Amino acid sequence: MPVLNLLIVALFFLPICNSRKQSSCSSLCGNLSIQYPFRLRNDPTNCGDSSYELACEHERPVLTIGYGRFYVESISYDNETLHAVDPGLKTNDCSSLPRYAWTANNLSGFSEYCNDSYYHLPYGLSLETEDAMIYLNCSTTVNSSEYLDASPCITNSSLPQAHHLYVFLGNLQAASLSNSCDYFLMTPAVIQTPGNLTYADIHKKLTIGYELSWSNSSFSSICESNGGYCPFSDGIGDSKRIYCRGPLTSVNCFVHYLWIAIQGCIGLVLKIVGYYTLIRAAVGILCMSLYLIYKWWKRASIDEYVEEFLRNYENLKLRKFSYSDIKRMTGGFNEQLGQGGFGSVFKGKLSNGCLVAVKMLAEAKGDGGDFINELRTIGTIRHVNVVQLLGFCFEGSKKVLIYEYMPNGSLDKYLFSQEDVCTLSWSRMYEIALAIAHGIEYLHRGCHMRILHLDIKPHNILLNEDFTPKISDFGLAKLYPRNDSVVSLTNARGTRGYMAPELLYKNIGGISSKSDVYSFGMLLMEMAGRRKNLNPFVKNLSQIYFPSWIHDQLEQKGEVEIKDATAEEKDVGKRMIMIALWCIQLKPADRPSMTKVVEMLEDTSEPLQMPPKPALTPERKRS
Template sequence: MEHTYNLNIIRMMISSIFISILFPFMTFIILLVVPLSNGEDAKYAACSSLYSCGKIQNIGYPFWGGDSRPDFCGITDFKLNCLAGAELPTMNVYNNGYLGLSVLGVNTSSHTMDISRVKLLESCYLQDISKITLLSSLKLDSRYSAISLFYGCADCVSGYNSKSFTCTNSNDHTTGSAYYFEDQSDISKMGKSCSCMNNVTIPVDKSRLDELRNTNASLWSILTNWPVEMEYMVNFTACSKCEESGGRCGSSDAVPFSEQFVCYCQDGPHQLECSHSGGRRRSIILGSGLAALVLGTVMLIAVFIFSYRRRGTDNFPFQWSRKIARDQNVAAFLKSYGSLAPKGYTYSEIRKMTNSFKDKLGEGGYGIVYKGRLNDGRFVAVKKLKILEGDGKEVISEVLSISRTNHVNIVTLLGFCFEGDKRALVFEFLPNGSLDKYIYGKEIEQSLELETMFNIAVGIARGLDYLHRGCNTQILHFDIKPHNILLDEEFRPKISDFGLARLCPPMNSIISMSVARGTIGYIAPEVFCRYYGSVSHKSDVYSYGMMLLDLVCGRNTIAYDAQQNSEMCFPEWIYNRLEAVEEVAVNRILNDDKKEIERKMILVSLWCIQTYPANRPPMNRVVEMLEGSSKSLQLPPKPNLSSPTRSMFDSLPMITMST
């Protein structure tokens, strides 16, 4: 009996050791063989597809767009958009503003393209022209000159190249004279007394320019003489070498918006051209890999049968191997924090403390929150995360972020669970729930006094200032909104939900992103469009400003905007009332002290939602503004307050970020 027992022990040990070695080996072989058996690199295959839209057919590098050509197959500025049923693609230029261009034709031999402004014949449409500066990647054909046009001018001295200017749009007030300059140095001679409503830089055909000098030709007809032929300037020498070697031209996606040239080949990316020895080497690897795969499969089946008979399915070693792979991130995290790491709970302990997830408190994008109770009697909030693919980065991000904090306005993390696909976070329980129900809920909308809302606003600002400046590692939240602000029994606010948070050194607050993150309406403009600036701690300031408007005005500013037929959004309505020195209180009768508080909160919120990050105050300045007098606060510049629509999110170039 003892001999049989020892023999079984030895067999089990051999089986476990063998499978612990065989399984990683088989995984390596599969990862090696499967990509090679597909015949070509995925990016090579993607960039082999050409772009087509309506009359424009089969164009490649540097153009990209749509479902057929990803961004790494071209250059950022050459993205083409194709609407359903459109005859021509459009090209959006973001440089000192926005301009939509229609691409009428592309000559791949001469590297030229014919472009025209979108909605060319609709009214004057000069406002959009004034925002464009010709990109370094686009060069005017020699048949054109760029002139500077000043129109709607008054009190100018005579002697300039002046022309009358008539606009067909009655809403565009372009009265007065118009002046054009072929030489940029002549602009300084206009004098300080000369005032003009607008100025533009626009390409003009040289033959039409002679006509403008020598005849009474209409200035408007000259300005609308589109399309214009332009040469696109890219590295065609490198691209030619790449294609001659059998590769496909593209750009690196390792560094976002780097524009570094890459040659995508069947055996993977190369710097300039494909390697001729790659095919033979790939065949050798493929043959050896397939042989090893067949042999390993036979051995794996044999071990599986042996283990099943001797040990049953419950303790099959695969489960142990998978668990080790999944828990590597958590193990590394616990090791880095040592005794200071949050307490780890098993899933059975989580189930026990929540009474099998009986009392549901709420639900968010990443999971459901339940009420629980620890063995010492304390109530807790347990967020049971949804089962997501991957290695648990969203859990590690939240645990890592909150574990670095210790502030009265930051929610306290008590522990976490990371057991296979079962993941949960344990927080302190805050009895008054989230802030959104006190803003949007009809039944209790009068339950919070203005002073209480003001104290909540100050507390949130202090918490954000702590995240930005008070930790050794700066924490950017990226999802500040009323739903993520919890209130304790005394209505003290605590910032929660760090699933989208990013960590960065305090002296380097600018970060990179690959997808926009956050909640539509609270996302700062630079997060979804790189034209507005870099993503930094000022992105949290914008979200705070939008939330502050919700708080002081007792409504969801985003939902309010969506219900309006006009383009006047709720923040803009408030701005106009302040500008006209009118009352902004809605549904409340306020005394002078309360009016002072409300005006201060609204002024601070308008500073925080400035379109460009550089114009927004940091959070420590926001705290000072809230705690000071509103008399010292000036009305901020009027920002572009229109909230982005979902269609804009689909069409605008995304700045780079990843979790």
Template sequence: MEIWRLITVAITFSSLVIPEIFANNGTTVPPDDVCAEEKCSPYGPVVRFPFRLKGKQPENCGYDAGYDLNCDYMNRTVLEISSPSMKFLVKNISYKSQMIQVNFAEGCQLKHLRDLDISAIQFQFSSPGYMVHRYTLFNCSLVNNNTRYSGYPYWSISCLDTPGYEVIATASNNEIQSLSVELCTKMYDTNLVSAEIFEMKNMLNLAWSLPRCKSCEVHEGGICGRKNGTNNQIDCYGGKTYKFDVLKKLLIAGPIIGCLFLLFAASAFYHVYSTKKLNKKNQMRIREFLEDYTAMKPTRYSYADIKRITNDFKDKLGEGGYGNVFKGKISNEIYVAVKLLHNSTGNGEEFINEVGTMGTIHHVNVVRLIGFCADGFKRALLYEFLPNGSLDKYIFPEGQEHHSLGMEKLHNIALGIARGIEYLHQGCEQRILHFDIKPHNILLDNDFNPKISDFGLAKLCEKGRSAVSMTAARGTMGYIAPEVFSRHFGNVSYKSDVYSFGMLLLEMVGRRKNIDATVQNVSQVYFPEWAYGRLVNGEDLRIQVEEDGEDKIARQLAVVGLWCIQWNPVERPSITFVLQMLEGNEENLSLPPNPFTSKDPINPTNPSVHRRTLGSGLSVISESE
């Protein structure tokens, strides 16, 4: 009975919908002439969607207000941004590569550099060979006009010079070797910009990601425009669409026979080749993702390249549930850590998550993705190699070679992790929720600067949203916020990462796992609760310190950690406020409310026991419950 119902639906669809589709002969009706191309001058760039030339094209011709262009009194095409107010002369617009080439307008526009926030507008730096960094500006005295700084890693900004002084810029994370401290004074730090903005020898290249018109303009040979009667929906005008060709062949064979054949064939393949079809679907999903990803920074390698880079997987660094990690070498100077994923790595979601997320972000406290491999079912990720390994071996030294880090160094590591999380939450175009902050995913470079790694469980969400939807819990036991297990405790949001960071801070203070099943005294099993009790009573934390003042640092980290693990997400601070507490004076910190007298609806009479149960294996409560 069900099959005949499906057949009836298929016949109705073929007889009614398909003829309607072919009424337009495989093309889309073009937009009105009111949005035709315009220029400021015969030699100026052509202006069309997503841009709008103010005064010559109606408001509905552009994608939004950020894409408005003007003609100045010399009939030059001008792009204005408001964060801060800066003017650029538009030299060329490439609609196929979604890139606009500009020069500074008159005057020293670099005087606004301090307030320039490229993340607040719709454009991104896109020129190859220029890294996006935070830069620091220095005012350097010229002694007898002999002392000048030029060339990498310094850029002279002549329009900001004053008599007898030269203004230079350098990346904030560079080691300043030749810069004379006596002759130079720090002026200020910039937001994240490209070094190209200091040179401007030819043109500055800015790219836009929305609207996504590349497929229409490049592959279909059409022109991208606003869909009639909509706000920000787009359509492809004048381009050929392949879906109509497929439907035309089905129409020739006859709607009834074709629908019946597809229906029975789909049923047969579902039962006989379901596994094979699922694998093909997953492979196609990854291929489609990689096609959209070709313009991004990380390099794609073949599996043969991976074998060569790792010397046939000779030097193994570690292993986990995802696969094994090997040390590799791209050149004599560049070493990498190669994560070789198991062939059974699900439907490719974690692979796409990690490459898609890490390929678009650059921060000193986030590990850099150098490349990836997607060769059939063989997948690998190449990261910068960090010789000091992960944080866990420095705070859980049992059974390993003993490593010791003082409390001051741990405090600096905590600051770096917090800055990395703040960048993920606030500094990207979309907020990135990590969902697996733990010591094993914090890597340390030569100077023990921390870098957040492993974005396989990460999730993107709009900055304006207060909560995200999830179909299942994700993370590692002992670090997962309670609301990730059950919506009874509140909505899942960026506060879930704050909770995990708080658990990490308390483990750094105690130099042990928060939940220790080997301890005989049950009251000592859950370290955070024990630490809170001692702080409330004005007692020290019995932390072994090597230098004066380290006990105050331990107390500061513990108090901040206890603020972060509040049971109710609303009572936890944002990561920006956490960073302020870590950077501030320990004496100004007050103890948070007791996170262990919980409003837990599951076990309100003994919340601490329930919390230990949560960390050691609470079953997941689905969102529908």
């Protein structure tokens, strides 16, 4: 109800409506007149809108967009548009490239590997198009009408390691990116379709600038049409004012807008209020009835599904507990060990004094698949590096799993925690990595059915009193016959940052045990770096994506810089990183098997070849 909102705003500003002269608020920067809603930094505080502040440098207006600084070439106050030019572009030099990479929105398909959050537009400004212009560097020639050849404008000397350079207009999905191409720059599109234009023609349009638009509020537009000026401030107290210039006074300004708001409200209220309550009540009753029926049907289906599984797997050597047993062993769920999307974990004690971890699955969690997955996989295997499932409880909506207790918690506490926890030595970290690799290899080869974990990450690696690692959380695991090399999944599983790319993009390769190898590689990289692989808060932008940065360090220097580390510890760290880089190769066929990973970790005397640079890395800001 926009008119009602205007009425509320008008009533709120009545006591503090103030009249001022604004004739002095027009400024000049070079030959460009700066008027409302824009202002220069040195203008009086009552001039313009602070959200539209410009800098004036060397007689040229400068607009800041995130970390980028763009020259304002023209402003049309009638059309409410301006043209902003990237300072990296040079007229009559089509080899010049935009200095800043930015778009109106994150490109679909690239959001996992790129971050456009540094380039949000200032409040109130918007681009005329959401399409992007994407610069591609391809190792081979691409024969496609969708790719616009950027040669000879952008020569091989313009960029390091340049091959065949193209420009793509529109929304490029990662799945449609040619295998031989990498993108290195994205900017807003200045045209919709290239038609018969060349890149030189497009570059010429780029030098004219990106067209940005703004829109005044209805209050401000009415005020301007009557010779007034009424911007709204976001401040408090005396800073919340309506400024009016010309013949309008504060009272006249308020009365004029109040009358307009009342006229709209009267008609709107008479037409809507009578029907609104009736329709809302009817829709509410219908939706609630449908929701309750759905919940009842879903609960009955889940219970039947789980009970059928338990009947078919009566040979599981697991103890079944009642829910009253669960409450007794946890002391009424007194001590919570952790919580996540799966539910909560509590500390408990069996009647024989053995400590256990009690995992309460969330009632709204899926269709019981996680509960059954844990029972079917971990309930039938025993391995020193896999957490042991001791029992379960299933009573109505209550689904509980009882595990052996891990007093040292999960591995992520020793990698990322800011708290005062003991630091694991490099030798201990290497032993943990090798033990995890043994556990994953057992899942892939040691059971009568292959088991894909599909969620290997530090949070799912638990440590016992001797810091022996144990793989946990098999809620997303997938069993498949030993003779099959590829697994079929209906939807992607795992955690962003550790999930293998073939789970998202089917054209990369099939889902197999190599998917767990990728997750282990990302885990191993974080163990070696003692940090998250993707960290946007680092001081050096080149270190945002750790695997890419550390590969460059190894390639340039041949070693890993580890603070206060001995030569032996540096060798350990370097070996862990090189193995991790092999594990996180883009294509599954380029990754080693888990058995080979174990061999590389065990035989420290065997030299390792330098792996290729990981193909999928977050986009970096051009400077």
